[in-house]
Amino acid sequence: MITLEQVIKELGSYDGRPIKIMEVCGTHTSSIFKHGIRSLISPKLELISGPGCPVCVTSALYIDKLVEYSLMEKHCVLTFADMLKVKGTTMSLTEAKAVGGKVRMLYSPLSAIKLAKEEPDTQFIIAAVGFETTTPIYALIMEEVIKSNINNIRLLTSMKTILPALTYICDNEKGIDAFLCPGHVSVITGSRIYEELVMKYQKPFVIAGFEGEHILGAVYEIVQQITEGSFHTKNLYPSVVSVEGNKKAQELVEEYFEEVDDDWREIGRIPSSGLRLREKYHSYDAGSSFAASQMDSPKGCRCRDVVLGRIHPVDCPLFHKVCTPMNAIGPCMVSTEGACGIWYKNGGKNQ
C-alpha cells in the first residue's frame, strides 16, 4: 500500500531519465491545471497535450457547411457550445448568428428530438462532433428519429475515433514515452483497445479518471513501468472502465455508423479514424462526406505541432502575443477543449 503523500514525494523528487507523457484528452489537460499537477511533479516528467480536442481536429470545411446551413431558410443548426466560436474558412457559427444565421446551443443532443417535434417546419442539422464518449449519444438520436418517424433532423458528422490517432502518433512522433489514456472514452471502448498499442510500441498506456489523485497515480504507474522496462495497459479507473467497455453503446454505434478514413484538421488523413452514417441511413446525412482539402494554416500558427504533442502552446510564437481567446488564430485557442485555450486561461502565459 502506498500513500498519496509518498506518490507526490517520489514524483516530486524523480531524477531519472526525462519522460514525456502524452495526456490525450482535453479534459485531462484541464484537470492537470485544476489540481496544480505540474507544480507537484519533477520537471523531468513532462505532460504534453495530444489530439483529444474533437473540435480542434475538425476540418474547417465542416464548419463552413454548418455556417451554410445556419444561413439557409427554415434551417437551424444544433451544436455544443464548443463549436460556436471556431472559424471555418470564412466565419464561425457565432459570427453567422450575428448576420441572421439560426444556431442553437445544446446541452444534450436528445433535446434535439424535442425541438424537432415542436417545430416540424424547421430542418434541424445536428453538428455530430466528438470522440467515442459522445458518439453513442448521436446513435441514440438516430434510434429515436427512426422510431418516432422524425423527418426534420439530419446529422452532419465529424465523429472520430481515438485509437487510429494514437497509432498515428506512435508511428510518426517518436518523442512520446507514455500515454495517459482518456478516461471517459475508455468507458465506452473498454481498456482492451490499448493492448495492441502496448504490444506493438512497448510503451505504457494508463487509463485514469480526472481527480488529482487519479492523474498522479497514473504518472506514478508510468514511471514504474518505464523504470522496470515492463509495459502494459493499466486501468486506474475501474469504477467505470472495464476491459470490454459498454457493449450496448458499441452495438448501437455499430448499427448506425461505419468506419471511414477521415481528415483531421492540422494532421491530415488518418485511415479508419472517422465514423459516418451507414448507407442505409444515408437520408439522415446532411452531406458529411465532402472532399476535405488540407487548408493552409494561418502563417505562424502551430496548432499542428500542439495537437501532435511536439510543442507546448507556450512554444508557439503566436501564443499570447497575437493569438488569444479574444483573437484566436487557430482552433486550439478558441475551442474550450483546445490545449492553447486551456493553457492561456490557466495563466499558462506566465509558466
Add this chain to the structure above:
Amino acid sequence: MCVAVPGKIIEINGNTAKINVMNNITEADIRLVSAKPGDYVLLHAGCVLEVMKKDAAEELIELFQELGETV
C-alpha cells in the same frame, strides 16, 4: 472530451431516469445501460454512460493499494 459526473438514479421512467448529483436532480437517457434505482452512474451530455461498479472513495483507496503493489 468528456465532462462527465457521477450521480445516483432516483427513479426510472421508460427511457429516462432522474439522476441525483449532490441534490441536483436532472433527467438523463438510460438506454445505454441496464440500471435500477439506487445505482450510481456516470452522466455525460444528458446520457448515462455506465453504471459505477464501486464508489469514488473506494476506488481511490484501491488505486493506491494497487500502486503500492507494483513497487
Add this chain to the structure above:
Amino acid sequence: MKINMSYGSGGALTSKLIHEVFIKYFNNPILNRMEDAAVLKVSEKIAFTTDSFVVTPMFFPGGDIGKLAVCGTVNDLTMMGAIPKYLTAGFIIEEGTELSEIEEVARSMANTAKEAGVKIVAGDTKVIEGNGGIYINTSGIGEIVKTGISVAHCRQGDVILVSGNLGEHHAAIMSKRMEIENQIVSDCAPLTGILKELMKEKVPIRFMRDITRGGLATILNEITDSSHCGVVIEEGNLPVSAEIRGFCDILGLDPLYMANEGKLLAVVPKAKAKRALAAMQRSKYGKNAVILGEITEGNSVTMNTRLGGRRKIDLLYGEGLPRIC
C-alpha cells in the same frame, strides 16, 4: 391585465400606473410630491452610482429583477464605504407585460429598499413594443462613512475574506434554464449590514467589492493589477456548498467564475483579520464568511490546491458557457 402602449403615453393610463403601482409601493414623502426632481439633503461626501438590470427570467428562486435592481446599486455604494440613502428607479416595460408582474416587482423593490434602509425618491416609466419584459435602471446616492477603500490599496501581508458561499445566484438562474431541480436560491441581498459590523469593530478596510459577473477570480486579478501585488488563496477554504459543486460538475462550470448578488470580498490588515471575520459572521448575510487567502509579492493570482499543488487563476475569457465535450 396586460400593459399596452397607452400606458407610456404620459396621459391618464401612465398616471394610473405610477400611482397605483409605484407610488403605492415606494411611498415616501419625497416621491409622493411627484415633482420633476427630488430635492435631497446629505450631510457627508457622497458616493453616486448607476446600474441596469435585464435578467431573464424575471422571477427566479430567491428573488426577482426588482430585488436585484435595489441590491445591485445598494451594494455598489456600500462597497465604496457609503451608507446608501436614496435610489431612483427607471422602468422600461415591454407591452404585453402583465400588470400583476409589475406590481410584484414593485412590491419586491419596496421590501428590499426597506430592509436596505433606502428610499426610492424618483423614477421614470417608458413602454416599448415587445412581448412582455421589464428592464430596470437604478441610480443611487450614499453617504460616505469610510474612506480609503480602493482596489489599489492592498498591501503585502493583508488578508482576503469572502462573506459567504459562491455561485448561488448564477446557479439559481441557470437551474431554471437547464431544467435542473435543486434547492439552490439566489443569494441576492443588501450588504450594508456587513459594512456596519466592520465599522463597529473599527476594522480598516483596504478594499471591498461585491462578487458579481466574472466571479471571484475576476476581482482577485483586478487586485493584482491595481495594487501591483500577488494573491494566494487556499482551495480548501473556498466557500462552495456541495449542491453548487454538483451543479457545476453537471454543466462543467467553475465556482470561481460564477456570478453572485449578495457576496463581497474584503481585504483587511492581517492584525484585524480575525476580528473582521467575526464581524462578518455576526451579520445577517455573512454567516458563512471565511478567510480565503492573502496578499503577497509577485503579480498573479495563485491557488494552493487540495493536493498541495499550485494553480494559476486568470481572468474569465469568453462567456463561461457550459461546455460538454
